[in-house]
Structures are given as structure tokens and as C-alpha cells.
Amino acid sequence: MEWKKLPVPLSELCLSSVLRCGQSFRWKSSGNDEWSCALSGRILSLKQDPTHLYYRAVFPSSAVVMKEEDNIKNEHGIKHENGVIVDDTVELIRDYFNLSVNLTELYEKWSSRDPHFKKKAPAFTGIRMLRQDPWENLVSFICSSNNNISRIGQMVENLCITFGTPLGQLGETPYYDFPPPSQLTPASVEGKLRNLGFGYRAKYIHQTAQIVAARGEDWLHGLRYVPYREAHEALLELQGVGPKVADCVCLMSLDKKESVPVDTHVWQIAMRDYKFGKGKHKSLTKATYLAIGDHFRELWGEEAGWAHSVRASIGFYRFYEWNADNLRLNRSYLQRT
Structure with missing residues (x-):
């Protein structure tokens, strides 16, 4: 099946970062810089260059509707009209990757509010939340x-x-x-x-x-x-x-773009980089959890959860090591998280 493409620059979506940073766990490397996943009743494959996202979808043979008069979704959730598959893959991709959100503008907004973000985020562009x-x-x-x-x-x-x-x-x-x-x-x-x-x-x-x-x-x-x-x-x-x-x-x-998942790693970032609590919060209690989320919502605004995902990813990718052929995950770090 031929590849089709969408104009999506790396600054708006970096597949290798987004699909490996712990949001979704079913994407597989299926070729050279290619990712594939069973998604909404099809096998979706993706790759990209600096200016475009390339995609192709493989539908199961059982996706065919037997009755031509049925304009429905079958058991796989695939749209049909008169027994013919309606390929809504572009719609699926735009929805799944939240492509209606201008990430470049959000990075600029967060950088204007947060010197730490402004200093570190330019090396980690294209990290967005999946839907x-x-x-x-x-x-x-x-x-x-x-x-x-x-x-x-x-x-x-x-x-x-x-x-x-x-x-x-x-x-x-x-x-x-x-x-x-x-x-x-x-x-x-x-x-x-x-x-x-x-x-x-x-x-x-x-x-x-x-x-x-x-x-x-x-x-x-x-x-x-x-x-x-x-x-x-x-x-x-x-x-x-x-x-x-x-x-x-x-x-x-x-x-819920304002949702900020908090764990000990995020808590440490809050205390180290943002002087959160000034020693008042000795453990990650329910009150501390809520206070950290509110702290970042006040700092980053209504998309605080998106900004948090970028900051967390910056810390996460420090534990990757590059070699000539691929990216190898530091297993000792994974055992600690």
C-alpha cells in the first residue's frame, strides 16, 4: 500500500518522542523510523520527515459489510457506506494526535512564563499529548x-x-x-x-x-x-x-489539558527547579499532590498538563543513551520508576 502524507512539521509532532514517552504502550517499531499500531480497527503505520507525516492503513478482510444497504460501523468500529469501507484515517490521525492544537504557540507561551522551560524545551520540540x-x-x-x-x-x-x-x-x-x-x-x-x-x-x-x-x-x-x-x-x-x-x-x-499527573519525579522537579513548598511538604500526601498540580496550573495556565508532559519528557530522555544505530533504554532507570 502506498504512503500518503500530511503537512506536519517536526516542531508540531516528533513521533519518536511522543510514541516512546509513556503515553501509549502499543506502538511498535516496524521499519526504519517507522511505527505501527492496531488502532480503531486497522493497522496504522506512520513515519515522518522534517515537514510531513506519512501514513498508511491496513484494514482487516472481515471489515467488509455484508449488506450493501448498511451505512454503519462494524464490530471493528470502521465506517462503511453501502458496504464499502470509508477510509477515515486522516480524521483518525488528526484526532489521535490532537493536531488542531498549535504546539509551537504553546511552547512560546510556556517559555514566556517559565525560564526553566525556555532554557530546556527547544531541544525537545514536538512533544504533544495524544487523544x-x-x-x-x-x-x-x-x-x-x-x-x-x-x-x-x-x-x-x-x-x-x-x-x-x-x-x-x-x-x-x-x-x-x-x-x-x-x-x-x-x-x-x-x-x-x-x-x-x-x-x-x-x-x-x-x-x-x-x-x-x-x-x-x-x-x-x-x-x-x-x-x-x-x-x-x-x-x-x-x-x-x-x-x-x-x-x-x-x-x-x-x-483535560490542565490535568497534571504527579509522582515523586515531578515532585522533585517542583522542589528543585520551582522552589515548591520551601520544605513544607515532606512527603507526597494528597494535600501535597493537589498543591503541586495547582502550582503548575498557576505557572503554565490552562494547558499545564501539556507543559508538564514536556518537562517530564526532558527528564525522561536524559536516561537514554545514543549509539551509532539506535536508541537504547537505560534499564536501571526503568526499574526505579
């Missing part, structure tokens, strides 16, 4: 508890292989759609997840799937249209969801 499916995003971050990026990715991959719908292959690599909540509600699911190495997270995923399935997937998507605090509190009702996971989901799939 993921809330259900996939939620389950992925339940898996993130006391975990590292490599293992989270392996767990999510095993979840898709075991419970998801196969979409096809690229070369020798199979791709599977992310399973909907209904696939994870049966009583046998928790045991299967434990056998896959999910540990205590198996119970959380199973119970949360039951809650979301009972409320309907529209409930999760509906949180995009309520205020940040309301969405955050609603997510805390789910099993395995604490304040940080709730903020990650708010930021990465529910359009």
Missing part, C-alpha cells in the same frame, strides 16, 4: 502501577493477544485490537490475567471492566464533556485508580 481511547488509556495506566514502560507494554500486548480481535500482520508481526470492556467481564478473566503476569492488577482490571460495561462505554467518553475535577473524581471510583492514574487518563484521553 487516546479512554478505555484503552484507563486499562494501560492501571497496569502502570509500580511498573516500568517495557513491562507495561508487554502486559498490554498480552492483553490484546488474549482478549482482542486479530486485525492482520505486518511481516511476521500480528496486530490485535484493544479488547472492549465486555471482553474482560467474565469470571474467568481475572485468573487468565494472573496467569499472564498481571498480579494484583488482574483484579482491578476485571472489576473496572465490569463497572464500565455496566455503565456503558459512553460513560467514559462522556467524561470528556464534564469539568476536570468532576471527571477526576469519577475515575477515582474505579478499582486500581488513584490520583495519578486518574490524572493520566484525564490528560491523555479526556481533553
